[in-house]
Amino acid sequence: MDLRTLTSLSGVSGNEYEVRSAIIKELESMGISYECDVLGNVIARKGNQGPKVLVDAHMDEVGLIITYIEKDGFLRFRPVGGIDPRVLVSKRVLVGKEKIPGVIGAKAIHLQERDERTRVIPTDRLFIDIGAESREQAEKKVQPGDYVVFDTEYEELSPGIVKAKALDDRVGCALLLEILKQDWQNIQLYAVFAVQEEVGLRGARVAAFAVEPDMGIALEGTVCADIPGTDKEFQATRLGKGAALSIMDRGSIPDRAMLNQLVKIAEDEGIPYQFREATSGGNDAGVIQQAKAGCPVASVSVPCRYIHTPCSVMSMSDFEAARKLIIKFLESVEGGFRP
Amino acid sequence: MKDLIKRLTETFGPSGSEGPIREVIRKEVEPYVDEIRVDALGNFICFKKGSGGGKKVILDAHMDEIGAIVTHIDENGFLRFANIGGVSPVISLGQRVYFENGTFGVIGCEKLDDIKDLKLEKLYIDIGAASREEASKKVKVGDMAAFFQPAIDLGNRMVAKAMDDRIGCVVVIEVLKRLKQTAHDIYAVFASQEEVGLRGARVAAYGINPDVGIAFDVTGTGDTPKSHTMDVSLGKGAAIKVKDSSLICHPGLRDYLVKLAEENGIPYQMEVLERGGTDSGAIQLTRAGIPAGVISIPSRYIHSPCEMVDLGDVEACVKLCVAACESPLDF
Numbered sequence: 001m002d003l004r005t006l007t008s009l010s011g012v013s014g015n016e017y018e019v020r021s022a023i024i025k026e027l028e029s030m031g032i033s034y035e036c037d038v039l040g041n042v043i044a045r046k047g048n049q050g051p052k053v054l055v056d057a058h059m060d061e062v063g064l065i066i067t068y069i070e071k072d073g074f075l076r077f078r079p080v081g082g083i084d085p086r087v088l089v090s091k092r093v094l095v096g097k098e099k100i101p102g103v104i105g106a107k108a109i110h111l112q113e114r115d116e117r118t119r120v121i122p123t124d125r126l127f128i129d130i131g132a133e134s135r136e137q138a139e140k141k142v143q144p145g146d147y148v149v150f151d152t153e154y155e156e157l158s159p160g161i162v163k164a165k166a167l168d169d170r171v172g173c174a175l176l177l178e179i180l181k182q183d184w185q186n187i188q189l190y191a192v193f194a195v196q197e198e199v200g201l202r203g204a205r206v207a208a209f210a211v212e213p214d215m216g217i218a219l220e221g222t223v224c225a226d227i228p229g230t231d232k233e234f235q236a237t238r239l240g241k242g243a244a245l246s247i248m249d250r251g252s253i254p255d256r257a258m259l260n261q262l263v264k265i266a267e268d269e270g271i272p273y274q275f276r277e278a279t280s281g282g283n284d285a286g287v288i289q290q291a292k293a294g295c296p297v298a299s300v301s302v303p304c305r306y307i308h309t310p311c312s313v314m315s316m317s318d319f320e321a322a323r324k325l326i327i328k329f330l331e332s333v334e335g336g337f338r339p
Numbered sequence: 340m341k342d343l344i345k346r347l348t349e350t351f352g353p354s355g356s357e358g359p360i361r362e363v364i365r366k367e368v369e370p371y372v373d374e375i376r377v378d379a380l381g382n383f384i385c386f387k388k389g390s391g392g393g394k395k396v397i398l399d400a401h402m403d404e405i406g407a408i409v410t411h412i413d414e415n416g417f418l419r420f421a422n423i424g425g426v427s428p429v430i431s432l433g434q435r436v437y438f439e440n441g442t443f444g445v446i447g448c449e450k451l452d453d454i455k456d457l458k459l460e461k462l463y464i465d466i467g468a469a470s471r472e473e474a475s476k477k478v479k480v481g482d483m484a485a486f487f488q489p490a491i492d493l494g495n496r497m498v499a500k501a502m503d504d505r506i507g508c509v510v511v512i513e514v515l516k517r518l519k520q521t522a523h524d525i526y527a528v529f530a531s532q533e534e535v536g537l538r539g540a541r542v543a544a545y546g547i548n549p550d551v552g553i554a555f556d557v558t559g560t561g562d563t564p565k566s567h568t569m570d571v572s573l574g575k576g577a578a579i580k581v582k583d584s585s586l587i588c589h590p591g592l593r594d595y596l597v598k599l600a601e602e603n604g605i606p607y608q609m610e611v612l613e614r615g616g617t618d619s620g621a622i623q624l625t626r627a628g629i630p631a632g633v634i635s636i637p638s639r640y641i642h643s644p645c646e647m648v649d650l651g652d653v654e655a656c657v658k659l660c661v662a663a664c665e666s667p668l669d670f
Contacts, residue, residue, distance in 0.1 A: 292542070
């Protein structure tokens with residue numbers, strides 16, 4: 001399944017139905033066996049011998065949830081996952097199962113007081129306008145608890161550079177599907193399409209407990225700030241410079257033997273790679289490492305500018321580098337990794 | 340014991356890079372235990388079989404220390420870094436650090452208009468390289484560094500980097516050496532990655548599935564000039580923890596340790612730590628829950644390269660632990 005299709009699906013944390021259904025359909029057409037667990041994770045299986053390797057990508061994306069409908073038909077909401085309130089004003093969104101179009105509104109510049117212009121509007125002061133004139137009219141289409149996604153079209157900005165919502169982490173899902181295309185003889189592959197990463201790594205936690213893997217790998221779309229005004233030492237990753245390997249983040253310290261192996265393979269095979277030069281943020285590797293008696297983990301990511309906003313930007317060359325690197329790495333796995 | 344403290348504190352081992360310290364501990368304990376193993380997260384787990392009829396007991400001390408991780412090497416060979424665990428920019432400024440491969444560096448700072456702007460992002464490590472190429476021969480992004488400071492013997496007190504928690508390791512090693520007869524199956528866990536979130540102890544405890552867990556770690560004191568209020572002092576004995584921000588110690592185990600200290604004439608003090616956590620916080624929440632407690636070694640200047648402990652307190656912690664292991668632990 002291509003990135004255009006994957007990123008066009010709605011899947012705010014806790015509401016991953018669309019993404020899950022599409023992935024299941026894809027797995028069935030590929031003839032791959034899978035299970036769904038109680039939290040909604042999809043766990044696909046390939047290979048029957050060798051170490052148990054859990055490769056994870058999360059299906060969910062950041063978004064909004066409706067909390068209240070005002071008398072005059074405007075919708076109040078709260079963020080689901082980490083969203084900078086500065087990116088919300090004047091964005092187009094789709095509300096609920098029926099994907100009702102709406103816009104996030106705010107007072108026009110003409111009507112703002114001087115100090116209003118310099119302050120960020122907090123999310124609890126923002127609202128969604130779906131064109132309803134009253135609560136009654138709005139309630140016919142929307143109810144509190146409905147999820148909201150950004151209304152962003154997948155586009156190629158220039159050859160190989162794409163813009164979309166939800167690249168974090170549909171790019172990981174796309175990589176995981178690529179891995180599943182291959183037959184695996186040397187490992188028992190547990191491909192986990194996880195739910196609820198953005199609200200606290202919740203899906204991967206229970207999936208890893210059930211799988212009890214010998215090693216874990218998280219595939220991610222990760223921060224990239226190679227943009228004007230950011231000094232080199234704070235850019236974290238750079239677009240087009242290859243697959244990003246985590247050195248440490250708030251959730252885990254990658255196993256050094258796994259990390260060294262990833263670096264060695266990238267260098268031997270001439271696959272572009274870079275280190276993720278930041279320790280902030282966290283991903284599913286954190287809870288996979290801590291499941292039961294623990295396992296070594298690593299994270300391989302595709303750099304994505306502007307993640308956790310309505311439109312992020314990534315390079316297909318980085319996707320290709322990550323794809324090659326992770327497949328070559330999995331092919332190289334013989335035993336487990338031990339510190 | 341002073342030699343052991345010096346050897347352990349002067350060994351390299353930031354969270355996730357515990358290889359060197361693990362080897363030093365291995366040499367110390369191998370003659371005194373029945374089995375050893377290293378688990379997936381690098382925990383070093385030593386098993387000492389009991390005479391039977393006892394419990395499965397974890398004695399935990401973490402072997403990792405705080406440190407720095409290289410995040411970027413600039414064109415002039417300077418290293419930018421992030422903290423591993425709780426590292427203060429104020430304390431870091433001007434310090435010497437070293438890497439596992441023996442590379443040394445010093446921590447410098449960008450020009451600041453106001454000292455209040457001092458943050459870790461303003462600091463860098465200078466390893467004396469003139470270019471990125473030269474620096475990259477010695478260090479790469481992701482490599483970890485520890486503070487460099489030799490241990491100092493002040494008589495009845497000692498100062499060192501990484502006293503948090505090599506002094507806990509010293510206590511557990513001493514207990515393994517002195518313990519002659521116990522009914523309990525003892526699992527000495529020299530844990531990894533405590534400073535980044537009790538990660539080693541969490542998986543070690545799951546794997547062992549113990550009946551009781553006791554952690555040995557440093558705690559703060561309130562006995563220095565105009566310090567914050569805390570009723571723990573250097574030199575007043577083993578600190579029996581009541582609570583910290585990671586756990587409320589099992590009251591039965593806590594009172595049992597107090598009773599043992601009273602009966603054996605071991606100096607002790609009660610500890611309430613307002614901020615900070617210990618491995619017992621993770622051990623307590625293992626599976627369906629484990630009674631867990633902590634015997635703390637009072638320490639001044641925690642998370643600095645100059646952590647100070649009192650050897651009388653260390654001795655009291657060893658004695659209290661030996662007494663606990665020799666008792667029925669029937670709280």
